[in-house]
Amino acid sequence: MKAEPAASGAGIADEPDPRAEARADTHLMRSLLVGIFVFMTVYALYFARAFFMPVILAFLLALTLTPIVRLLRKRGIPEVVSATLLVLLSICVFASAGYLLSGPVIDLLNNTSSIGQQLTERLAQLRRPLERITQISHQVEQMTQTSQEPGIQKVAVAQSGILSAAASNILSAGTGLTIIFVLSLFLLASGTMFYEKIIQSFASLSEKKRAMRVVYDVEREISHYLLTVAIINAGLGTVIGLGLWALGMPNPLVWGVAAALLNFLPYVGALMTIVLVAIMALISFDTISYALLAPAFVLLCDIVEGQFVTPMVVGRRLEINAVAIFIAIAFWSWLWGFVGALMAVPLLVVVKVFCDHFDGLSHVGNFLAAQQTVVVVEEPTEEGGKAPA
Known part of the structure; x- marks a missing residue:
């Protein structure tokens, strides 16, 4: 007589819990939404890099110069004046470096073939085992050239629009530099306005x-x-x-x-x-x-x-593990080229600092850290004191 309630209770326990299923569905939906958001973000960063690249560079430049602006403000210099002077100084440094480096860099690019030939000649003693293979490749090339019929002419396809492409690249680079310096000037001159707006959004x-x-x-x-x-x-x-x-x-x-x-x-x-x-x-x-x-x-x-x-x-404290560094460099270099590779580690540091200040993202910050943070937990002893675990 008493076994029937137990059996009915077991049958009830075997039934699926609607609340657990709802939580599982919510978790799955949240994961899908996060995945879609990440995918769309990468998509936007790649195809809208002409917009995002100068904007992010401007924020990084403003963050770099912010300590100097704060120091000058404590000395009585307004933020608008110090920001203007720092941005003008940055423009002068960039323009001077570009002017001084343009000549040598162009010469190096024009002489890449001769540099390769000279390097090959200097390393001749190290390539003696490969000389036989090189001779065979030259013989095959000569045989290929002599086997061509005299009536056949080689057709070279000239690329058109080289000057227009160069002008377009120069114009886009100038536009990007203008956005970087002007936006960084506004960010530095605004002082704590953005921080106050963020704080005012909380109740x-x-x-x-x-x-x-x-x-x-x-x-x-x-x-x-x-x-x-x-x-x-x-x-x-x-x-x-x-x-x-x-x-x-x-x-x-x-x-x-x-x-x-x-x-x-x-x-x-x-x-x-x-x-x-x-x-x-x-x-x-x-x-x-x-x-x-x-x-x-x-x-x-x-x-x-x-x-x-x-x-x-x-x-x-701000050291990052080598795996995360290489992944970030590979990702941003694929996304934005050499400029993205230069921005990879500063952006990774920004992400790590943000993650360290939010409990929900602490596991991400711990993964990015070079060494795992060891937390000492104190446990009560028999005498009533506390001992580290």
Whole structure:
């Protein structure tokens, strides 16, 4: 007589819970919406890069110069004046660098074929095992050329519109630079207006305080990081340029600027700088032993900067693991080319700082961090005290 209620209870337990199914459906729908949102965001960033690229660069430039504007405001200089002076100084630096680098860079691009030939000649002793293969390829090429009928003419298709394409690229680059500098000027001159608008969007006083703390902490950390890294990279480029000039390397200004820019790409940028300097040194100096001094000096500077200067100045808190760095560089270089690759790590730092300030995104910030944060949990002991777990 008592088994029937138990059996009926078991049958009720086996029935599906409508609330659990509703939660599962809601979770699935939320995941699908997030996936669609991410896909559409990547789609928009790729096809609207002419708009998003200068806008994001303007925000990064404004964040880089924000600590200087705040420091000058404490000294009594209005934000509009300091922002205008800093943006004008940035324009002058960019224009001067472009003017000084245009000639050597154009010469290097025009002489790429001769540079490759000279490099091949310098490395002749290292390619002796491949000489037989090279001779065979030349013989096959000669046989192919002699086997052609005399009546057949080669037709070369000339590309049209080269001048118009170059003019279009120059116009788009000028438009992008104008957007970057003008928008960064407005962002710097506006001061705390955007932060106040964000805080005013919250209702309660506690939410306003929390939003104010998060916004100012994020802005301070990102601005400090970008400005510090920019100064470190500029110093690294200066040291490398002066050292290569002392070694007699041609165009040391080009390699100093290249080292400063490529150092925004951790690991990859330093390797690219060393390889480029090694190639130019091999074709510029008479002996290979002396030519190896230039890339060795660049390697030494990169080791000192990466292992001592940057960790000591920036600190370990904003270090990012190498896997995330390589994924970010590959993604942004596919999305926006070389400019996107240079922006990859600063944008990754921005994402990490935002994730560290929100509990729901803490797992993302933990994944991006170079080392996992160890949290010490205190447990009560028998005597009533607390001991670390």
